[in-house]
Amino acid sequence: MLIFLIILLIIVLIIAFKSIKIVKQSEVYIIERLGKYHKIADAGLTIIFPFVDHVRSVVSLKQQTMDIPPQGVITKDNVTITIDTVVFYKITDPAKAVYEIQSLKKGIEYLAITTIRDIVGKMDLDETFSSRDAINDRLRVILDEATDQWGCKIDRVEIKDITPPADIRDAMEKQMNAERNKRALILQAEGEKQSAVTIAEGQKEAAILQAEADREAQITRASGEAEAIKQVAQAKAKEIQMIYSAMKDADPTDKLVQLKSLEALEEVAKGDANKVFIPFEATSALSSLGAIKEVLTEDKKNSK
Numbered sequence: 001m002l003i004f005l006i007i008l009l010i011i012v013l014i015i016a017f018k019s020i021k022i023v024k025q026s027e028v029y030i031i032e033r034l035g036k037y038h039k040i041a042d043a044g045l046t047i048i049f050p051f052v053d054h055v056r057s058v059v060s061l062k063q064q065t066m067d068i069p070p071q072g073v074i075t076k077d078n079v080t081i082t083i084d085t086v087v088f089y090k091i092t093d094p095a096k097a098v099y100e101i102q103s104l105k106k107g108i109e110y111l112a113i114t115t116i117r118d119i120v121g122k123m124d125l126d127e128t129f130s131s132r133d134a135i136n137d138r139l140r141v142i143l144d145e146a147t148d149q150w151g152c153k154i155d156r157v158e159i160k161d162i163t164p165p166a167d168i169r170d171a172m173e174k175q176m177n178a179e180r181n182k183r184a185l186i187l188q189a190e191g192e193k194q195s196a197v198t199i200a201e202g203q204k205e206a207a208i209l210q211a212e213a214d215r216e217a218q219i220t221r222a223s224g225e226a227e228a229i230k231q232v233a234q235a236k237a238k239e240i241q242m243i244y245s246a247m248k249d250a251d252p253t254d255k256l257v258q259l260k261s262l263e264a265l266e267e268v269a270k271g272d273a274n275k276v277f278i279p280f281e282a283t284s285a286l287s288s289l290g291a292i293k294e295v296l297t298e299d300k301k302n303s304k
Helices: 002-019 094-099 104-120 125-130 132-150 166-250 254-269 282-287 289-303
Strands: 020-023 027-033 036-041 044-047 053-060 064-074 080-091 152-163
Touching: 002 020, 020 027, 027 094, 036 053, 036 094, 053 094, 064 104, 080 104, 080 132, 094 132, 104 132, 104 152, 125 132, 132 152
Parallel strands: none
Antiparallel strands: 020 044, 027 036, 027 053, 064 080, 080 152
């Protein structure tokens, strides 16, 4: 009797173990009954009929990542490169993910490989390096459309690395060095050009300022000389006016005027000039020089 109770207890425990299922958070169970899809058990406690129902698959609803093995791809310009890719996906319909395809991961992997080869095969080598974002977007769209029937959504596709052959990599490095040297030479030439332009502009402005200063100095000098000449002329005019007024007040005789004229001519003749031009009006004074001499002689005699 005791043995029977023990056996019964073991059977009950086995049935309880087979009947009670605890589903974790972010997971679902695919339950089959007699080999046919029955239901999806969400997170929490689930009771099933032992030996009739069984768990076909445990499906995770979290976002998952899958590394695509590095693939050799031939570009449009016949260069073989190696591309390493990672895919981020999430299962939205667990039943489809289990029943619509034998292996969801294998399906995504093969589809990603063929799509990468198709996209990159239409691009040149340089374009593959400069168009990573475009390649990622096209991969995501194509994979998302293809995996929708498998109850899967492709969130992102990222190219981790693009590795060209060693000889191509060396040629690219040499090209990059040449481009850097070229840019450095261009920048140096631009700097020298800008420096030369700045120096020339400075010299031009200095020359303009110097010319303006010289002009101002000449104008100032000319104004000063003109003012000096004007003042001398005014002084001479005043002197002449005073002499004229004095002579007018003294009421000089014609002989005295002629004598003063001769004295003036004598002073002129003492100058550095080789020739002296005497005005025609002065000839009358010269013609009467003898008469003036006689008058002066007579005056001396009378005074004795």
